Amino acid sequence: MRLAPVLLIYVGTLTGMNAPLGKLAASAGVPAPVWALVVSAGASLPLFAWLALRARLALPRGATARYVVLAGGITFVAANLVLFLALPHVGAGHMGLMFALSPLFTLALASALRMQAPGRIGLWGLALGFAGAVLIALTRGGVSQGMLWSLAALAMPALLAAGNVYRSLAWPEGGDPIALAAWSHLVAVGVFAAAIVVMGLPVGALAQVPLVTGTQILLSAITFPAFFLLQRLGGPVMLSQLGYVAAASGVLVAVTVLDEAFGPLAWVGAGLIALGVGFTVQDQRQGGLAAESRRAIGRT
Template sequence: MGQILTERPLPLTHRPSAGRQFLQSPTVSIIAIGAIVGVSYTLAKFAVANGIPPFAALFWQLFGATIILLAAMVVRGKRLDLSPQYLRYYIISGLLGVSGPQLIAYVVLKHIPAGLFTTLITLSPLATFMMVSVVDRQLLPLYRLAGILLGLIGISMATLSSFDAGNSGYVWVIAALGAPLLLASGNIYRNRAYPKGADPLALATGMLGSQMLLVWPVLIYRGYSFSPVDIAGTVEAAVLIIGALTAIGYILTFAVQRTTDGVGFSQVGYFATLSGIAAGAVLFAEPLSPLLFVSIAVLFLGLAVTNGHLNLPWR
């Protein structure tokens, strides 16, 4: 008979504290990514509101992020995998998760509030859930649906009473809905096509770099002359900050993607909404719902339920 092996518990002095375990959990990274996304969308509105063309803003965002990531790869002595499998992953994940949603953002943010746009991004978790159910031809566990709906309720409490889509034009609101649908598709694709053993930094570099090369010809063809290289004011600085936030956000994205699935990761949309509302209130004096703090509590509850952090009796 084979010997039964049991895992020996770590000595108390070597066990990570509860606080450290929380900081190393996917939840913290998901919150950080959401905050980065929300602030980035608000800065994007600031950029296009001050006359920067959408394609130019998108290119320089991708350019800045790619330069930062390439520098990080050089420092760490890493190389970019350019095999067909990786190139396909870079391009498809980039179109679904970066270029498509970001271009939509730059276009519609001229016409709708940043808070309203980030509210619509909150639909990506529910869209991810529905798409996974269709692709797998089965419903996901009930507790995951309950967690997603809790998060959606939390966001709705703080936002639906604060924004009036009628004043923004329903055409632009409908167009904005393309962003969460693309993000949901990107969540599923990245999770299912994630190259085994791939380095998160290399994946982020390849994805953003591929999108930069795809947008570049359009920029040249349209003859846009805007460049933030010589910082002349806050608008140029905003574009460069978006690029830096993008680089950090996607390093975290690919790291988290290894520890949770597309549905779990899609909770980023909730935190993007909260940070977007806060940033929009500060930068554009957009209305701030008094129910925001209640929604945060409901939001965290929904995230905990969806990611299985709570032992529910009906799981």
């Protein structure tokens, strides 16, 4: 169990790097679907290598096949596409903060589906987190294109939340989490590859940022094995904190490395999100979430 907190910081920090790397790729002209393909391809490599070593490469069938298609489509196709499309318009720091909303959105969706509502503290957490996100969006200045992209960025944590709840409700009987993740990422690879071919997107743009591309592939490869180890050692409640660590690391890199600046109002919004997160964590500790809701949040 002593390893679990270390893994939480490790995996969360690496996850937060996705937004800054994505911004660098977008600045070099790499289309969003191309970069999303790089992320899922990098994640698939170690997962399928592990499955091959354990002779577990059987094709998914029936409910499992339906599961990997829907889980991959929601979490790795739709959510990542929103992330990398919005990045050039709102910045890596802003998208990093959106990761912190994923557990909050998951809690809201679980409550709407009557998977036992959160307590009063949890409801305050939801309200504060959403208010903070809207406040950050308003810092983009009036009803402008930047503000609209900022509001559209809220779709990413919403999609992650939908994926969390779906994976909890539809998890196949006896499903191997590594196999499910590998095939879900492969679904994303197939979708993005098809989109790239149909739309004629320039894959060659990756040659403009070879170091960034290599770093992203390596990052994806070393993140997911540790993610599943964290899930096994720390359990769903600890794993649910992943989005918060990712948000902190993403903002830190955006401010210190990419020279992104946040105005006073944006920092107030970030503070409201942090406060909302704290309320939600306290609600979890007090038993405000049912076991099913915890599993949903834990698979962020």
